[in-house]
Amino acid sequence: MLVHLISLLAPLIGIAAAQCPDYLDYATLKHQPYSEGVRNLSYQRPDPACRTFDLPLLENKIIPHVMHAVPDPDLFRLFLNAYPNTLDTAVRWKGYAADSADEELTFLVTGDIDAMWLRDSANQMQSYLPLLTANSSVDSLASLFRGVINLQARYLLTSPYCNAFQPPVESGIAPAQNPSASEDHVFPTYNNSSVFECKYELDSLAAFLQISSDYYNATGDVAFFGKYHWVEAINHLFEIFETLSAAATYEPDGRVQNSSYTFTRVSNRATETLSNDGLGNPYRGETGLLRSAFRPSDDATIYQYLIPANMMLAHYLEATAPIMLALNGSTCSVTSAQMIQLAATIRRGIAEYGIVTIGGKQVYAYEVDGYGSANIMDDANIPSLLSAPFLGYLDVNDEVYQNTRALLLSDRNPYFMRGPVISAVGGPHNGPGYAWPMASIVRILTSDNDTEITEQLGMILNSTDGLGLIHESINTFNQTDYTRQWFSWANGLFGQMILDLQDRKPQILAQSFQ
Template identity: 75%
Template sequence: MSVNLLALLALLCGIAIAQCPDYLQYSQSWHYPPSSGPRNISYMRPEPACRTFNMSFFEDGSSDAIFYSMSDFDLWRTFLNSYPNTLDTAIRWKGYAADSPDEELTFIVTGDIDAMWLRDSSNQMQSYLPLLTANSSADSLASLFRGVINLQARYLLTSPYCNAFQPPVESGIAPAKNPSASQDVVFPTYDNASVFECKYELDSLASFLQISAQYYNATGDAAFFGKHHWLEAINHVYQVFNDLYFSSTYDVNGQVKQPDYSFTRVSDRATETLANDGLGNPFKGGIGLFRSAFRPSDDATIYQYLIPSNMMLARYLEAAAPIMVALNDSESAVTSVHMTQLATIIRQGIEEHGIVTVGGKRVYAYEVDGYGSANIMDDANIPSLLSAPFFGYLDANDDVYQNTRALLLSYGNPYFMQGPVISAIGGPHQGPGYAWPMASIVRILTSDNDTEISEQLALIIDSTNTLGLIHESINTFNSSDYTRPWFSWANGLFGQMILDLYARKRHILGQSFPQAQQS
């Protein structure tokens, strides 16, 4: 639904658009009616006239079967609040390209930050894949997907090394200010009018492949990809991959090479800038892996071969290759072959350089540099090592993955946080003592253990501080100390997890989840 249509609907309902609350403020307060469960969880959806896109999943009876499968009202309320959060609150603008009247564009904010991340927007839409069907209508869920893909293609054609972007000029929305990035020194340079922040994160490029493949697999709409700028963007991104494959810190003579990308920021946080005057720590080229200057958390990597992001890239190169075949031209067919070959090279690189031995067991490292150094940890943000089966890189029963999982969910992972409120993986983005519910959700999505799933579900509900929204991170000893009250991706992921449990572990949804006794 476009913003103009939303405003018209609001007027017809007798509600002036100015009366719609600022959701950032709204998300931090408790609202009637209570959930009727022991936690009395708040109702957090905006009024229908104030929602940014109408998905009738909860209004037309589509969710009734899930509701009747649940016996815990707190669990149901958290699902009701969280699953539609992106559609209710984060579709900032939907319209068409100025130079192409049938090119749909969708600008999605991440929540409390008024910008569109490639990673977040892909994952925000991924939450609704179970509801996605082929539909040419401009007010359909399929149209939202197409609009996100088209806008991401535009961003990547101009700034493929950047991670977060401003509203398209067609929206009439003024660019958001980013004080942290105001004095960044970045190569290649970019335009602040279209870029919100330019941290090079390999998973941002993989996210474009992800949403493309997911839309295609759900709808079979191959014709869409032959229109507008998608193919051009794919070829451009593929050229970036070619450039990156041959990049390294030093040339064959030992001289420092001109970097493909560099980044410096004035900050009192080491994770906000790159070492060595923006080059990052040295890395050895030609080992089948691709560097990532920053992690999915937007924190700087220590060693630039980030294994989870390389896993994700391999997975979605494979998944997007059939689209190229479906376009039915010889050049695209050749590119499809190259994409699958590149995925094979990355998988070999991970096997050769991304697996290390810890405590006598083979595990995946989080980061490596090609010189033999490895960082043993995991971060809550997806892609993570924990999430590798979730995005389809490997099977959850894989021996190396199971070894890695056991390590990550223990004190062997320096960013595994434990406490009475929630025990989960965190990361340096918020620091020690703050666990991320997102990691608990991923733990459920990658587990077949009923006890583990039930325990994690109870902790997630407890961690919302009676608000019934999924926050970014939580103080493991104080549920009222949390970050990012409005984090749409995490909310959608929680809903996606409930749909997954309904399909494969429905008996768990029928349980009650007593409130934990917190010290």
Template identity: 65%
Template sequence: MRGFHLFALSSSVPLLASAQCPDYLDYAGEVHEPLSPGKYKLSYQRPPIECRTFKSQDLEDTITRMESVIKDPDLYRLFSNAYPNTLDTAIKWKGYAADNAEEELTFIITGDINAMWLRDSSNQMQSYLPLLDANSEPNSIASLYRGVINLQARYLLTSPYCNSFQPPAESNIPIAENPSASEDNVFPVYSNASVFECKYELDSLAAFLEVSANYYDATGDLDFFGKFKWVQAVEAILQVALDMMTPTYGDDGAVLKSPYTFSRLTRRATETLANDGLGNPTGNGTGLIRSAFRPSDDSTIFQLYIPANMMFSTYLASTAKIMGKLNAPNAASLASRMKSLSESLQDAIEAYGTFTHPTYGKIYAFEVDGFGGATIMDDANIPSLLSAPFLGYPVDRQTYKNTRALILGASNPYFMRGPVINAVGGPHQGPGMAWPMASIVRILTTDNDDEIKVQLGELLSSTAGLGLIHESVDSFNVTHWTRQWFSWANGLFGQMVLDLEERKPGILETSFQ
């Protein structure tokens, strides 16, 4: 089921007949008045109030307040369209577990696909960190967070190698069809009743830790983590991480059984793994964790994917602190394991996840194989090498500086240049298609005012007047873009603007006219 339908906060009874609400997939591709008064004349893109999927007064107050902070009328319109996009359109269902009336559940879609990605839903919630505080009310941002954490825990206990999941049975939302996955050959096996797609991505596991750490840091709500299934979900994650350190060959040269394999009948190389689902060989002794797929849902070339290991290390450390404060019987030992693994991963990244480039010197590799092979590039999706400081990973400053110089230029095979927008892209949409998400991350990871202003100007001018952040944009043709309804990228844009308000308030007084 595609499109935009609104469900009540505590049941699956529609608040308004779907026929009376616009299909946001169509709505987001059309121009709506009033247009912004600036030269770009950006469309108004928020759905009618009665059709918004979650209402937050804190959000509305923030949007109102920012009108006096953001001086450029087009930039303000893009912010006011983009920041509320997840709450306006993507909270598909919010309710409670059938077997526990206190266990909140939140089902969030990314956009035009009626499924919930662990990574995307975590990042969609991260956009509202500035609004998050301790609140037990069911209509609060905090409640949304708790619901996401609880539902993700359920998913991880059901199929910990999978990345994208079906609506919970309690929602009464029909399961989504995925023709691409209909003939997948995946081990471990999974059920279509609960899983939409089963691409093992290390960053999806890290995303659960991320949303957990974000909630705790903002609320201090320790009791929540001792309830329901959070501890068990972390145990499942640690088991996957341990298993996915398995190399291709044993000490005697015998091929070891991989804990995960994936193959798909497809015309796209990035949609399946080499060697009949095993992937390219991975060496032993690095201490890094394998990832079969990237956060773009594209397959890795070499499975020791460095950005995901960075992210996993970072949020293991954060959530180890939560685990260490719980009274669960095995919490202390789990916390110790988490802290130890976080530290060893950081050591492994610095030892095995770097590469000496003939032009840029020591850089972080995108992927390595443990045999000396490395993929030198970056991809727009988070986690990326560019986003490492944003994720909180303690980068070596010189190594990151060198890496950034390579990433943001022609030496990166997926850095797209042109008159419309200059940004990192990736194989998911292919050469020529720049991702605004990467421009946003570039702003979040620099203190250079001129660099920030250039990126803001390109973001403003690359929406084709529609006033939302696209998934990707042709760097030579502003009218050629993909996915207008991509709420994660829109929320990230709003989060970035609020970050600028704190770090660089003067930039928000800039005119882009």
């Protein structure tokens, strides 16, 4: 059915398969056929011959199923454009390791930047979890997951404090240039031929555990984790965790402790570098929390105990522990009990240092330093405080979370952006006045309120400027003023949200948004 639909659409798009225009340019333009709703949303999928990965299950079953469940032409068009976006545009290369004939590798870019972020690639793949099943075929979704996990393991073994990476040498793709990082001073040092940027973000390390547990829980394929370099990467990660657990700015006698990571960059943006000559603001030791120099937005932390990142790590340590248990007898020096123990330590640290009282109610702080300072805000990027239930860290009805949620979705959060186009959490990455649809999507995924969900869906639909893609951020008073027309993670997350609503709130998807 859908194959027939595509065959009808392709001539209208007017793209010869052999040409395959750069999607960075293609996504800035509107393409027929339009959605025929009041928003007249563009068709934004590349020609079938130009898509970077073909998934028949998505084309032949999922999309037709959603088409029947979503009668609103604009909402369905946004799903049709957005959900396949990573598969359509971001699988830059898929192949095998040079030193291991059957070790799959997948180089997955963020979209408009030709580099692979650990966090983004894990989340881009997570969007397709509803479609993931055990499959040994090299052209399967499971193979795509395995390739990302294997390449992430390689990256972590070479530069565990870095966040974004260059194409593997096997791909033959030239390394991308990153002018912003050309003058960075980073310790530990790294090689530009393999690293695109080296901002240490705790959630990048947690992302490796996330995609590992996602794949294992969906497929039960424990044998995969005993091959190649996954066990080695876990051993190395725990060395980093032990270093971070023992870290503090000052030694017990008052001397400044040698830091395992420092970063400075010449920039006119304060969020692009760490204070105190690359050390960042002081943080106290023995809190149970792990330091993060940068946020998932790639902005510098103010206080280095980033609570959402610690939440994410705690949960995915717990989620990965069953893999270690199933690998009993492997060469891994890390046990499932150690994973559970570290997660418990982090949870105690969050409970002791990450909860503060605002207006007589307990809420989670975004960042703390262990000395009593706390940053009360949220950022749109995941992990965020708003996303804590989505991450699996806590139940959505948790009292402290609900108190926190009420604060974050109000003017008490300095980065909650309001306007007639969209009202949602933003962040310092794009600054005041720019709301992120990703935060609206997370709000829907963590809500049971039909009115709230319907309102947020309407705002997202009104924020695409007719292009029919989920942008990074939008001026809350002007939908034509946005950043990144092509942001694969956010597009995939939107589709994941639609599938979630199809299961738990089908009546909302059956509404008209005209």
